[in-house]
Amino acid sequence: MTDIHIDCSINGQKRSFDAPRSALLLDVLREHGYTGAKRGCDTGACGFCTVQVDGEPVTSCVTPLAAVDGTTVETIEGLGSQDDLHPIQAAFVEHSALQCGFCIPGMIMRSKALLETNPEPTEAEVREALADNLCRCTGYKKIVEAVLDAGERMRSSPAVTDGGSEVAGERGAGGPCGRGRSCRHSPGERE
Amino acid sequence: MSTPDDPADRTDADGETTADPGGTPAADPVSSSAEKYDGRKIVTGEAKYTADYRTQFPDLAHGTIVRSEIPHGEVTDIDTSEAEAIEGVYAVLTPWSAEVPETLYSSSGQSYPEPSPWDMRVLRRHVRFVGDPIAAVAAADRETADRAARALTVEYDERAAVFDTETATDPDAPRLFEDDEVENSQTGADYSRNVESAFGGEIGDVDAAFERDDVDRLELELETPYQSHCVPEPHATIAYTDEDGRRTFITATQVPNHTRRQLAHLFDIPIRDVRVKKPRVGAGFGTKQEMVIEPITFALHLASGRPVKLELSRQEEFSAVRSRHPMSLRVRGAVTDEGEIAALDLHTRSNSGAYGTHGMTVASNVGTKAMPLYPNVPNLRFTGEVVHTNLPMGAAMRGYGAPQGHFAVETLVDEIARHVGADPLEFRRRHAVREGDLDEASAILKDGTRFVRRIRSCGVRECLERGAEAIGWESIDQPTASHLHRGVGVALCAQGSGVAGKELGAAKLFMNEDGSFSLHVGGVDTGTGNDTMFTQVAAAVLGCSPDDIVVTAADTDVAPFDYGSYASSTTYISGTAVKHAAEDAKDRLRYWGSKLLEEPESVLETGDGRVYSEQTGESVTLEEIGYEAAYGHDEREQIMGHGHHSTDESPPPFGAQFVDVTVDERTGEYEINELVFAADCGVVINPALAEGQVEGGEHMSLEYATSGTLEFTDDGVPKTVGFREYGMPRTTDHPPMETILVETHEPTGPFGAKSIGELPTNGVPPALSNAVRDAVGVRLTELPITAEAVLEALDRT
Numbered sequence: 009m010t011d012i013h014i015d016c017s018i019n020g021q022k023r024s025f026d027a028p029r030s031a032l033l034l035d036v037l038r039e040h041g042y043t044g045a046k047r048g049c050d051t052g053a054c055g056f057c058t059v060q061v062d063g064e065p066v067t068s069c070v071t072p073l074a075a076v077d078g079t080t081v082e083t084i085e086g087l088g089s090q091d092d093l094h095p096i097q098a099a100f101v102e103h104s105a106l107q108c109g110f111c112i113p114g115m116i117m118r119s120k121a122l123l124e125t126n127p128e129p130t131e132a133e134v135r136e137a138l139a140d141n142l143c144r145c146t147g148y149k150k151i152v153e154a155v156l157d158a159g160e161r162m163r164s165s166p167a168v169t170d171g172g173s174e175v176a177g178e179r180g181a182g183g184p185c186g187r188g189r190s191c192r193h194s195p196g197e198r199e
Numbered sequence: 200m201s202t203p204d205d206p207a208d209r210t211d212a213d214g215e216t217t218a219d220p221g222g223t224p225a226a227d228p229v230s231s232s233a234e235k236y237d238g239r240k241i242v243t244g245e246a247k248y249t250a251d252y253r254t255q256f257p258d259l260a261h262g263t264i265v266r267s268e269i270p271h272g273e274v275t276d277i278d279t280s281e282a283e284a285i286e287g288v289y290a291v292l293t294p295w296s297a298e299v300p301e302t303l304y305s306s307s308g309q310s311y312p313e314p315s316p317w318d319m320r321v322l323r324r325h326v327r328f329v330g331d332p333i334a335a336v337a338a339a340d341r342e343t344a345d346r347a348a349r350a351l352t353v354e355y356d357e358r359a360a361v362f363d364t365e366t367a368t369d370p371d372a373p374r375l376f377e378d379d380e381v382e383n384s385q386t387g388a389d390y391s392r393n394v395e396s397a398f399g400g401e402i403g404d405v406d407a408a409f410e411r412d413d414v415d416r417l418e419l420e421l422e423t424p425y426q427s428h429c430v431p432e433p434h435a436t437i438a439y440t441d442e443d444g445r446r447t448f449i450t451a452t453q454v455p456n457h458t459r460r461q462l463a464h465l466f467d468i469p470i471r472d473v474r475v476k477k478p479r480v481g482a483g484f485g486t487k488q489e490m491v492i493e494p495i496t497f498a499l500h501l502a503s504g505r506p507v508k509l510e511l512s513r514q515e516e517f518s519a520v521r522s523r524h525p526m527s528l529r530v531r532g533a534v535t536d537e538g539e540i541a542a543l544d545l546h547t548r549s550n551s552g553a554y555g556t557h558g559m560t561v562a563s564n565v566g567t568k569a570m571p572l573y574p575n576v577p578n579l580r581f582t583g584e585v586v587h588t589n590l591p592m593g594a595a596m597r598g599y600g601a602p603q604g605h606f607a608v609e610t611l612v613d614e615i616a617r618h619v620g621a622d623p624l625e626f627r628r629r630h631a632v633r634e635g636d637l638d639e640a641s642a643i644l645k646d647g648t649r650f651v652r653r654i655r656s657c658g659v660r661e662c663l664e665r666g667a668e669a670i671g672w673e674s675i676d677q678p679t680a681s682h683l684h685r686g687v688g689v690a691l692c693a694q695g696s697g698v699a700g701k702e703l704g705a706a707k708l709f710m711n712e713d714g715s716f717s718l719h720v721g722g723v724d725t726g727t728g729n730d731t732m733f734t735q736v737a738a739a740v741l742g743c744s745p746d747d748i749v750v751t752a753a754d755t756d757v758a759p760f761d762y763g764s765y766a767s768s769t770t771y772i773s774g775t776a777v778k779h780a781a782e783d784a785k786d787r788l789r790y791w792g793s794k795l796l797e798e799p800e801s802v803l804e805t806g807d808g809r810v811y812s813e814q815t816g817e818s819v820t821l822e823e824i825g826y827e828a829a830y831g832h833d834e835r836e837q838i839m840g841h842g843h844h845s846t847d848e849s850p851p852p853f854g855a856q857f858v859d860v861t862v863d864e865r866t867g868e869y870e871i872n873e874l875v876f877a878a879d880c881g882v883v884i885n886p887a888l889a890e891g892q893v894e895g896g897e898h899m900s901l902e903y904a905t906s907g908t909l910e911f912t913d914d915g916v917p918k919t920v921g922f923r924e925y926g927m928p929r930t931t932d933h934p935p936m937e938t939i940l941v942e943t944h945e946p947t948g949p950f951g952a953k954s955i956g957e958l959p960t961n962g963v964p965p966a967l968s969n970a971v972r973d974a975v976g977v978r979l980t981e982l983p984i985t986a987e988a989v990l991e992a993l994d995r996t
C-alpha cells in the first residue's frame with residue numbers, strides 16, 4: 009500500500025504523518041492520542057467525531073487524512089483545560105448540558121465553528137447548525153441553551169474569541185447561567 | 200485545635216470551610232444542582248470511554264465479528280484458511296474453536312439465575328436471524344481484521360424462517376428452538392409454537408364485569424414497532440490478563456457484577472479471578488444491561504494471547520444487537536353508566552425476535568407499570584405471550600415494556616373519558632392513583648401479597664394541574680386556516696424504583712485526613728449523573744460538600760456488589776446504600792467529635808464541614824477529626840462506613856405528559872407545537888440532572904411516537920443500518936419542551952427521592968394519539984404515527 013506524507017498543524021502544533029492513502033482523519037487522530045473525537049458511526053452521520061479543519065467543522069470519520077495536508081486542525085484537546093475552560097465548555101458544564109458526554113466534544117467543536125462565524129445566533133440558527141450532531145441523552149434543550157449562553161460569554165469577553173479562555177465561574181454571583189444553578193467553582197455555589 | 204501542616208482543600212477557594220460554627224447547615228447538598236462530577240473531563244475530551252484505553256496497550260489486537268447472512272439455518276462449515284494466512288491476523292474463531300465455550304447462557308444482566316431463558320451460545324451454529332454471530336477475528340488493526348472476516352467462507356444449511364408472531368405460533372411454522380437448545384424456567388413456554396413464555400394474572404372477575412348490563416365496552420388494538428437504543432457509544436470491550444493473572448475487562452456495561460458472574464460461569468473460571476471495570480460509558484438505555492460482546496472478546500484474547508479490543512459498528516447496533524420489543528396489544532375497558540371503570544383487560548403479544556433475553560420480564564412490565572395508574576378499578580386482567588421470530592432480539596430498553604403498556608392503557612382511558620362525556624384531564628384527576636391507595640396491579644402476576652404496595656407518595660394531581668396550565672389546556676387557539684386543527688392530549692405515566700425484591704446495592708466510604716471521603720460504590724453511572732448523585736447523598740449525611748467526596752465506582756475489584764444500573768434503581772437502591780454507608784461513618788464522626796469537643800455524642804450534628812454541638816455551638820472541622828483519627832496520640836481509627844440496601848419496595852414515580860399538536864386534515868401531516876412533562880420523582884436530587892433525564896426520556900418517547908422503527912426485507916434482511924435510515928430526532932425536529940418537577944416526599948427513598956430515569960419515556964405516544972384525537976377526532980393506534988395513517992383514519996370517518 010502506498011503511504012502518503014502529510015503535514016498539518018493540530019491545535020497549534022506542527023505534526024506530520026506517514027499513512028496509507030486510504031487513512032481517515034478520525035483513525036489517525038485517535039491513534040495519536042486525540043481520543044476526544046469519538047467514533048459513533050464511521051459514516052458521517054452522527055457528528056461525534058467533529059473537528060475543525062481551517063475553521064470548518066468536518067466529520068473526521070469520513071475525511072481522508074490526505075485532505076488535511078497543509079491545513080490547521082483543531083480538536084477538543086486544543087480548547088480549555090479542566091481548570092481553565094473555554095467559554096463554550098464552561099457553558100456546557102454550567103447548564104448541565106451533558107450526560108454520557110459521548111456527543112459532547114463533537115457538539116462543542118461544531119458550536120465553536122458556529123460562534124466563530126455567527127457570534128450572535130438565534131435559537132433557530134443554533135438548532136440548524138447542530139442538526140447533524142446527534143445526542144441521545146439530553147433532548148438537546150440544555151445544549152441549545154448552553155450554546156446561546158456561550159455566544160454571550162464570548163461576546164462579553166472578546167479575548168476568548170482570539171483563542172483565549174475563560175475561567176468558569178468568573179461571571180458573578182447568582183448562578184453563572186442565570187438560573188441559580190450552583191456549580192463547583194462558581195461564586196453562586198450552595199447559596 | 201490545629202493541624203500539623205496545611206493540606207490542600209478543594210473547597211478553600213470558595214471560602215466554604217469557614218462557615219459559622221454551630222450555625223444551621225448551608226443549603227442541603229441534595230437539592231442543589233451540583234456540577235456534574237465528570238462534567239469537566241467530558242467537555243475537555245479527557246473523559247475516557249472503553250475504546251480510549253487503547254493507548255495503554257501497545258500490543259492491542261482489534262477484533263471483529265462475522266455474522267450470519269441468513270435468517271435461519273445451520274452453519275455447516277467455516278473455512279478459515281485464507282483468513283488465517285493473512286499477515287497480522289492473530290486469531291480466527293468459529294463455533295468449533297476450543298476457546299469458544301459451548302455452554303448455553305442468557306446474556307441478560309439480571310439476578311441469578313436469570314429469569315430469561317438460557318438459549319444462546321457465544322458463537323452459533325444454529326443461526327436464527329441475519330446478524331447472529333458465527334465467527335470472530337483478532338488482528339493487528341481494524342482493517343486487517345475486516346479483511347480476514349471477509350476472507351472466511353461460510354457454508355449454510357438454510358431452513359425456513361418466520362418473521363411475524365402470528366405465523367410463528369402456527370403449529371406448522373418453522374421451529375426456532377429444539378428442546379435441547381434451551382433451558383427455560385419461565386411459565387408457558389411452548390417451543391413447538393415458538394412461544395418463549397406466556398403469563399397472566401387477574402384481580403376480581405373481569406369476564407363477569409364485562410357481561411354486566413350497566414357497562415359499555417370499549418376496545419383498542421395497538422401495534423408498536425422496534426426501537427433502537429441508538430446508544431451513542433457502540434458496545435466496546437477490552438479484554439486482557441493482567442500481571443497477576445486476573446482476567447480483566449474494561450467494558451461499556453450497565454451491569455459489571457452480573458457480567459463478572461456470567462463470564463465466570465461461561466468460561467468456568469472462579470468469580471474472584473475476573474475483574475470488570477466500567478470506565479465512562481456512552482450511555483446504555485438497556486442495551487448494555489447485557490453481556491453482549493464480552494465473551495467473544497475474551498475468547499479472542501485467549502486465542503490470540505494479546506489484549507483484544509472489540510468495538511461494534513453502528514450497523515451492528517441497529518441490526519444485530521438489541522432493540523425494544525415490537526408488540527401487538529389489545530386493551531378493553533368496561534365503563535359503567537356512572538362513568539366508573541368497572542374492568543380493564545390488557546393482552547400483549549411480544550415479538551422477542553431470535554432470543555429470549557428479557558423477553559418475559561419486559562412483557563410483564565407492559566401491564567405492571569401502567570395499570571397501577573388506576574388502582575381503584577376493581578377488576579383487572581393482564582395476559583401476555585412472548586413469541587420468537589427470525590428477527591433481531593428485543594431486550595431491555597429504557598421503559599422496559601412500560602412505553603408499550605402506557606400506549607394501550609392511556610389511549611383507552613382517553614376513549615373512556617370521551618365516551619362518558621368527561622374532559623380527559625378531569626377524568627384522570629378523578630380516577631387516577633392517590634397517596635394511600637393500595638396498588639395490587641403491580642403485583643398482578645405474582646402469587647401472594649408480598650409485592651402488593653401502598654402508595655406513599657403521589658403527585659399525580661399536581662402534575663396534571665401544572666402541566667395543563669403550562670400547555671394551555673383550557674385555551675387552545677384554533678389556527679385560522681380551516682384545514683388546520685389544533686388539539687391537546689395528556690397521558691399519565693408511572694414506573695418503578697428498582698425491581699421490587701430483586702435488587703442489592705452496596706457502598707463503602709473511608710475518611711481521608713483532610714476531611715474528605717473516598718467512596719467506593721458498586722452503582723453504575725452510564726452518563727445519567729449517578730456519581731454526582733452519590734456525592735450529594737454522602738455529603739448531605741456527612742455534612743461536607745459534594746466536592747469532598749471522591750468516587751470510585753463500578754470496578755468489581757474495588758467497589759462492593761451492585762446489581763447494576765437498570766430498572767430505575769440507581770438513586771433508590773444504590774443511593775440508599777451510599778446513604779447508609781455515610782450514616783455509618785457519621786456515627787464515627789460523632790464519636791471523634793465528642794472526644795475532641797468533650798460533649799456527648801447525642802448533641803452533635805454534622806454540617807458545613809464540621810461536627811458541631813447543637814447545645815453549645817462549639818465545633819470541630821472534619822479535617823481536624825481526620826488528622827486526629829489518623830494520627831491521634833492515645834487512640835487511632837480509620838473512620839469508615841459500610842452500607843447496603845435491598846428491599847421489596849419499588850415506589851412508582853409519576854408523571855403527566857402533555858402534547859399540543861396541529862393536524863393538517865388535507866395531508867394528515869401534523870406538527871407538535873409543544874411538549875410538557877410534569878414529573879413527580881419524590882424529592883429531587885440535583886434538579887438540573889433530573890430535568891436532563893426528563894428531556895432525554897421525552898426525546899426517546901418522541902421518536903417512538905413519530906419516527907423510530909426498524910425495517911426489514913421480506914427475507915428478514917435489515918434495511919435500517921444507519922442513522923440516515925433511522926428517524927432519530929435532531930435539534931431541528933424537537934418541539935419546545937417544558938419540564939416541571941413536582942416534589943413529593945417518598946418516605947422509603949433516600950432523602951425522599953424516587954426514580955426518574957425511565958418514567959419520561961412512557962408518555963409521548965399516548966399523549967400524541969390523544970392530542971390527534973382531540974384535534975381531528977380519529978384514534979391512531981399504530982406507532983410511529985405517520986401522516987399517511989392520520990389521513991387514512993380521516994378518510995374512514
Ligand code: FES
Nearest residue numbers: 048049052055069
Ligand atoms: S463517527 Fe463521524 S459522523 Fe459519526
Ligand code: FES
Nearest residue numbers: 107109143144145
Ligand atoms: S450526552 Fe450522551 S449522547 Fe449527548
